[in-house]
Amino acid sequence: MYLPKVAGGGTKEFVLESSLAWVPLWEWVYPAYLAMLAIHILLSILAVPLVLYAIVLGLTHTPTELRSQTPHRTVGRIAASTWILSLVLGVVTYLLLNHVYSYEFVAA
Known part of the structure; x- marks a missing residue:
């Protein structure tokens, strides 16, 4: 999603309006957004x-071999955890950028 956005002539910039200053911890919204976005990107790369x-392990080994001779269970748990967390953080950052707070399109 990032490449088509940049190739489309610009990016969306996160904008905090001063009318939202009454929101608790308002000054922490943008750093939290950036932290979630960075973690989402790193977990996506790892997942x-x-x-x-x-x-590949699941398709190339029998169930008996998977249980006793391969790290399939451990790798699968880590893979599922990183994938699910990346998915959740991606949805949250999308909602923050596009629906909760406003954005400004910046031409490249």
Whole structure:
């Protein structure tokens, strides 16, 4: 989603309006947004090879081999955790940028 946005001529910038200054911890919204976005990006990068490795292990070994000879269970748990957390943080950052707070389109 990032590449089409940038290739489309610009990016969306997160804007906090002064009318929202009454919101508790208002000054922490933008740093929290950036932290969630950074964690989402890192987990997305980590999740892809982990999920692919777990899928390859699952497709190339018998169930008995998976239980006793491979790290399929451990890798699968880590892969699922990173994937789910990345999904949740991605949805939250999308909602913050596009629906909760306003944004400004900045041409490239």
